[in-house]
Amino acid sequence: MKHLIMIIALLTTLSISAQTRKPAVRKPATTTVRKPATQQRTNPAAKNPTAAASPHIKKAVNSNPQYREVSYTIRGKAHGFPEGEWIKLCEPSKNGLRATDSVQLQGEDFSFRGKTLNVPYMKYLVLGQGVKKTLVEVFVEEGTVSVDITAEKRIDHVSGTPTNNAYTPYRDSINAIYTQIYDCTRESMRLTNSAEDREAYKMGADSLRKQQVEYTYTFARRNLGNWAGIYLFAEYYKRFTTAQNKALLAAVPKKYANLPIFEEIRKHTNKK
DSSP, X not given: OHHHHHHHHHHHTTOOOEEOOOSSOOOOSSSSOOOOOOSOOOOTTTTSTTTTSOXXXXXXXXXXXXXXXXXXXXXXXXXXXXXXXXXXXXXXXXXXXXXXXXXXXXXXXXXXXXXXXXXXXXXXXXXXXXXXXEEEEXXXXXXXXXXXXXXXXXXXEEESSHHHHHHHHXXXXXXXXXHHHXXXXXXXXXXXXXXXXXXXXXXXXXXXXXXXXXXXXXXXHHTTTSHHHHHHHHHHTTTSOHHHHXXXXXXXXXXXXXXHHHHHHHHHHHHO
16 A cells, blocks of 8 residues: 555645635644734745655756646545535645645535646545545646535535546446445455355455456547546556556656656566
8 A cells, every 4th residue: 555655646646736825724733713814824835836846857857847736626525525525625745645735525525736746646634533434536737626525425526627527437437346345355254254255255345356456448549638537547557567667657648757666667578
């Protein structure tokens, strides 16, 4: 998991957000009620947009004039959550997810606005705690992202920008597989089931995991012309076969070919 987060960060941390002021108040550090802040709300990395990136990403961004600052907006509705629930916008880090901004639900509505680089960057909207925690993947990129979340059914929909539109069909399909894996895993550990049934459920979960990887490979190959496919390739290459990695590397468009992650994938593939 640790390495997976690093791989996600390696590709996606090309975009580090600098948050701007929003109508919602910041979450107080104490129980004292604060008035809305009048000063600009900024990401700690705002003075250096690549401060939180890996050395390879810093070098790539600093040496390439095509990267520029753009504006993004995330507007959403969260159904079935308590009034005033805090929703956090988080990014991957070496220690897990790190919150870069947070707002309170106004009824069912919430919004985030900020600056980012013109490269899609995977972030996560997080609501709730413990077993009731809801986590939604969102590509932060130029434009307005629309999000709709339903608490009890764990249903979410993200659209409005090119990468989110491309990624949503994958997320919908893979979430269905994840649900089946969870159900099989739970039944494989249920002591009231016979040993034979538990083994059958375990084999079912293993089969579904293979199906997950195969589906991801197929989706990534069909979408290498956009950031959704590139992101999935970077996230899953250690789970793909050597032949699959070679096929994907050969199909990567020139505009993405020099990303640092592909040098790592080539080394990984050649070792096998």
